[in-house]
Amino acid sequence: MDEEYYQRLQQRNAADVKMLWDLLDTVKDPEVPALSIWDLGILRDIQREGDRVVVIITPTYSGCPAMDNISTDVIQCLNDHGYADVVVKLSLSPAWSSEWMSPEGRIKLRQYGIAPPEDAELDADGLTPEAHAACPHCGSRHTRRVSEFGSTACKALFQCDDCGEPFDYFKKI
Amino acid sequence: MSDQIKKALLEYTTRLGDDAVVLGHRISEWVSYGPFLEEDIAYGNVALDYIGRARMFYTYAAELANDGRDEDDFAYMRNDREYHNLLLLELPKGDFAYSQIRQLFADAYYTLVLPQLLHSKDERLAAIAAKGIKETKYHLRRSRDWVLRLGGGTDESHQRAQKALDQLWGYTHEMFDMDETEQLLADAGIGVDVSTLRDEWLAIVTEIVTNATLSVPEDSWAVRGGRIGYHTENLGHMLTEMQIVHRSHPGCKW
């Protein structure tokens, strides 16, 4: 387990509003509906200020267009469970890291057809390599990068030379 | 914070937002015109990174201004003379080589500027820089790969890339200019002293351009003025297109 994720888990387990963390497990990332905002690591903190609930989220990439939807979904979810006063705050620092993803999230990602960050050896510059990310469909390493940027900024596009399928790779940042 | 610094910080944050939105918009003009599908998507993603960065700077600028304006007012309700972006970034997208050479110049620049901004005493600017640094590494790799490919490609792609270098070179000097506003903030540990970055920038660009069998142009001319609102005619045209929906339907939501 990554150190960064371990710290997130500790924070969640120690929270005095554990129930709220559990409720927000139902809020999914609209771009990758297999993952909750907890799995993805964009749910940073939940605080109670009297009757108000303050939820802190962080974007994966600067231009992530999903943040507005996620804010609305968070508010909706908590409203539905009787919390009328909900505020969502965007936090930029520390910047999101793919290390914050949960181990369950990584498995779900693979099942969904997206290779998680650890399924590729990074190149010398610490960036997505030109080849050999494990294909989430057949497991082959006989793959090559087709594009630096996939269907969203957080992913690169690969092609598997064994099963022939294209697939997204979730970049390590 | 003194009033003088506060005023400078608002101007500086707005400039950084202007740079990001103008380049982001120019890149977005490639969407659906890319040379192939994957490249089309890649360019769309890079545009989004810049537009996202602009939103963060403008949101902060609006908070600093504290006069009821929001990020949209900064992007859509200011005229060209009120935009203080670098001229390089507002030039029309041109052909693919032209856009990629401009991108190389910008990506190499931000590769140097953002790590410095990360050390800003202003926490908000530092946080925005932290997000941008990770993205910029990917941007630079992509623009480097394209410049290598265009330079070492066909006679035509080589020629177009060289022409773009020659046409754009005179716009790069402005990136390293300091004025009173920026000097004040650099001295206060808030802004970046860009005048110290040119040698490193030149080294990055020279290595890539030379590897691409292209030549680095000589410093024979320079155009300046973006930081004080003196623009090429292109920015006005660009803003007309970028702002028309917002201005035609004020307050519209969907």
Ligand SMILES: [Zn+2]
């Ligand atoms: Zn496969």
